Amino acid sequence: MFRRSLMPTKKILISGAGIAGLGLARQLKKLHIPFKIIEKRTHLSTDGAGIALPANAVKALRYMGLGNNVDQxxxxxxxxxYTDSTGTTLSEASLLVEPLNTDRFVALHRHKFHDILREGVDGAIHFSTTINQITRTKNGVLVKFNNPELKEEEFSAVIGADGIKSHVRQLAFADTPLTDLGVTIWRWTCKYPTHDLQPTYMLGARDIFMAYPIGKDESIVMHMLLSLKT
Ligand SMILES: Cc1cc2nc3c(=O)[nH]c(=O)nc-3n(C[C@H](O)[C@H](O)[C@H](O)COP(=O)(O)OP(=O)(O)OC[C@H]3O[C@@H](n4cnc5c(N)ncnc54)[C@H](O)[C@@H]3O)c2cc1C
Structure with missing residues (x-):
């Protein structure tokens, strides 16, 4: 992540304690790089259904020392x-042969993933906290917070891990509006036998329906529906 010669001399500020922010905090802690992590909400949110981790994500989590948790x-x-809208198979891709078999493809409940990532770093999170102002300095970034308990502080870098509508991005790059791709996604879990269910994408003319097992013998499935608004 950082070559030793590039090790920051001051702290890193992480804004946002979601998947990206918690994952980064864990890794910085492991590398003994000082950091501060802030979160806008009063508590960690585990909104959402299940989450699929392809082989590259699993490899990254192993690198972070979380392989046993992920496997467990x-x-x-x-x-x-891949099927058409009637369920007739169009194509299949095995995840057990090259080039996709570099590690396991897995899925789990989203709240479980948060639990894995937050372990050991959740005590460091400053909740109900956002950035009021950032100013670039010669050596880093000077940050003012909304939280009176946190003093103005200079950081080597500020990482915007604050989601799709990132406040950090707005502060740093004010003139970069989001591009609406015209895609809407709904996700939910439901009870469904998973013993012989493999991830299935049913392709319609303007939408996709996806079923993805997230728990062995749990009969839980994640469905995702995308609809193009154009
Ligand atoms: C309701 C919902 C359900 C979803 N379900 C799934 C799912 O089941 N599977 C899936 O793969 N993906 C799901 N997603 C997509 C999801 O956005 C990504 O998978 C993932 O959460 C992205 O991680 P992240 O850490 O980048 O951002 P986020 O998870 O969005 O985390 C950002 C964090 O930053 C905090 N924050 C926001 N603004 C500020 C600020 N100004 N200052 C400080 N903190 C701030 C937020 O409170 C949040 O804790 C879902 C998204 C939503 C909105």
């Missing part, structure tokens, strides 16, 4: 199936 709490899938 996830459900492995072995192939991806």
């Amino acid at each position: 709490h996830t459900h492995q899938v072995n192939k991806i199936i």
Whole structure:
């Protein structure tokens, strides 16, 4: 992540304690790089359904020392199936052969993933806290917070891990509005036998329906529906 010669001399500020922010905090802690992590909400949110981790994500989590947790709490899938809207198979991709078999493809409940990532760093999170102002300095970034308990502080870098409508991005790059791709996604979990269910994408003319098992013998499935608004 940082070559030793590039090790920051001051702290890193992470704004946002979601998947990206918690993952980064864990890694900085492991590398003994000082950091501060702030979160706008009063508590950690685990909104959402399940989350699929392809092989590259699992490899990254192993690198972070979380391989055992991932192996223990996830459900492995072995192939991806693409069908038409009637369920007739169009194509299948095995996840057990090259080039996709560099690690396991797994899925788990989103709240479980948060639990894994937050372990050991959740005590460091400053809740109900946002950035009021950032000013670039010669050596880093001077930050003022909304939280009176936190003094103005200079950081080597500020990492915007504050989601799709990132406040950090707005502060640093005010003139970069989001591009609406015209895609709407709904996700939910439901009870469904998963013993012979593999991730299945049903492709319609303007939408996709996806079923993805997230728990062995839990009969829980994640469905995602995308609809193009154009
Ligand atoms: C309701 C919902 C359900 C979802 N469900 C799934 C799912 O089941 N599976 C899936 O793969 N993806 C799901 N997603 C997509 C999801 O956005 C990403 O998978 C993932 O959460 C992105 O992680 P992140 O850490 O970048 O951002 P986020 O998870 O959005 O985390 C950003 C964090 O920053 C905090 N924050 C925001 N603004 C500020 C600020 N100004 N200052 C400080 N902190 C701030 C937020 O409170 C939040 O804790 C869902 C998204 C939503 C909104």
